[in-house]
Amino acid sequence: DLFKQVQENTIKSKSSSSIWHPPQQGCLKxxxxxxxxxxxxxxxxxxxxxxxxxxxxxxxxxxxxxxxSAEARAVLLALEVFIYLE
Known part of the structure; x- marks a missing residue:
């Protein structure tokens, strides 16, 4: 399944440069x-x-x-989710 493939590839590619950094105060990321x-x-x-x-x-x-195209679609979906939350 494609979702499992994404998870496995993400786990394999973890490095010190892929640490999550929080957004600025009052912002979301x-x-x-x-x-x-x-x-x-x-x-x-x-x-x-x-x-x-x-x-x-x-x-x-x-x-x-x-x-x-998949990345662009993911960004558009993120925007739709954000607008829905407002």
Whole structure:
């Protein structure tokens, strides 16, 4: 499954340069990931506050033909989630 593949690749690629940094005080921060192959595409995202508390999560299949399109779609979904929360 594509979501499991994203999780496994993320775990394998962890390094000291991939440490999460909080947003400025009073701000929120989205981290998103989009992935695609010839058969399917998916994305995930998390919205956190400055203390690292998750305020929103999303994941699921998307329509995308390549990794760049999947990443862009993930950003658009993050924006939609943020607007919905307001």
């Amino acid at each position: 989205f981290n998103v990931c989009g992935i695609a192959n010839e058969n399917s595409a998916s994305c995930v995202g998390v919205l956190r506050d400055m203390e690292g508390v998750a305020r929103a999560l999303f994941s699921g299949p998307i329509v995308a033909n390549d990794a760049d």
